[in-house]
Amino acid sequence: MRILLWHVHGSWTTAFVQGPHTYVVPVTPDRGPDGLGRARTFDWPDSVVEIPSERLREQDVDLVVLQRPHELALVDRWLGRRPPLVYLEHNAPDGDVPRTRHPAADVPGVTLVHVTHFNRLMWDAGPAPTTVVEHGVVDPGRLWTGELPRAAVVVNEPVRRGRTVGADLLPVFARAAPLDVFGMKTEGLADHLGIPADRCRSHELVQRELHTAMARRRLYLHPVRWTSLGLSLLEAMHLGMPVVALATTEATEAVPPGAGVVSNRVDVLTQAVRDFLADPPHARAVGEAARAAALARYGLTRFLDDWERLLKEVAR
Structure with missing residues (x-):
């Protein structure tokens, strides 16, 4: 099968393209957001092939995986x-969540796929056929050494995203353990939050x-309030890291008892750290x-x- 999809979410796509x-x-x-390529x-x-956008009409495409609302117009x-269409929803809804209508809800012929059961519950899918395929992770191996008595945090753009990703909680956690924050646009985070440089x-x-850098830290901290299910949390677990996470969205399903500490009480979480x-x-x-x-x-x-x-069911 030849499947068309956009390079949107690197970690998820890395798992998906391991298929046959x-x-x-x-x-x-320009390798912009609609044409990043490999x-x-x-x-x-090697089964992932770059095709210039102007040559897509020449391609035999059996199925399309959409991930953003405007991609349907790009397909047209x-x-x-329009080959058979799957719309993969990575995110939990924003805004007026109980009444958030999914962009694919009223698109004929689209099968809507969520990455967590929480997302499926929260999005209004209307009449669209809907299912869940939970995340999968390419196993990085048990790399944890925990040699550095610090907590690893993975979050992109914490200054811009603020409370959504729990940036405001980092000063509290930094008093419990020094933090190493990994991700895009994290520079200047300590100054922005007023945390001493050696603590963040x-x-x-x-x-x-x-993965190697994360695994040298003693534990993984997931302070995110509202997300689908951070793949970095699942990757940390694969690495063999103990995890401390807010009990929000899908985290309570992902981290069973004994695999970490999950709570909405900050005092419980800081003590676990x-x-x-x-x-x-x-x-x-x-x-x-x-792990x-x-x-x-x-x-x-x-x-x-x-x-x-x-895919076989949709492509029939």
């Missing part, structure tokens, strides 16, 4: 026809360096449970099998 198909990604001269910081197989303009450091690393920092053997044991849980629920084989069943 040919994956066509549009490329534009990833440069993720390892993708660049492809000139910013890092921008490519994906292949990120202190406990992991002070007791490396405890951190190791919880991290091992986190086992992540492999069982978010392993790549299950993910690809679920997608294969869905």
Whole structure:
């Protein structure tokens, strides 16, 4: 099968393209948001092929995976026809959540796929056929050493996104443990939040360096209030890291008892951070449970099998 999709979410796409198909990604001269082409910081197989947008009409495409509302117009303009369509929704809804209508709800012939059951519950999908394919992660291996008594946090653009990603909570957590914040546009975060420089450091690393750096930290902290389900949380669990997370969105499903501490009480979370920092053997044991849980629920084989069943059904 030849599947057209846009390079939107690098981590998710890295798992998806491990399947048995040919994956066509549009490329534009400026490699802008609608034409990034192949990833440069993720390892993708040769089955992912870049096709200039002006040549898409020449391609045999069996199915399209949409991920943003405007991509349907790009399909009409660049492809000139509508093969079977899947709309993959990565995000939880914003705004008036109980009444948030999904952009694909009223598009004929689209199958809507959510990455978490929480998202499916919160979006109004109208009459659209809807299902869930939970995340899968390419296993980076058990890399955790925990040698650095610091907490790893992964979040992009924390200054701009603020309370949504829990940036306002970082000063509280920084008093419990020094933080290493990884992600795009994290520079100047400590100054912005008034955290002493030695208690909050910013890092921008490519994906292949990120996992090793995370795994040297004693624990993973997930302060995000409102998100679908941060793949960095699942990656940290795969690495064998103990995790501390807010009990929001899908986190309570992703982190079972014994695999970390999940709560909406900041005092409980900060104490958990202190406990992991002070007791490396405890951190190791919880991290091992986190890895086992992540492999069982978010392993790549299950993910690809679920997608294969869905793609065959939609393409019929």
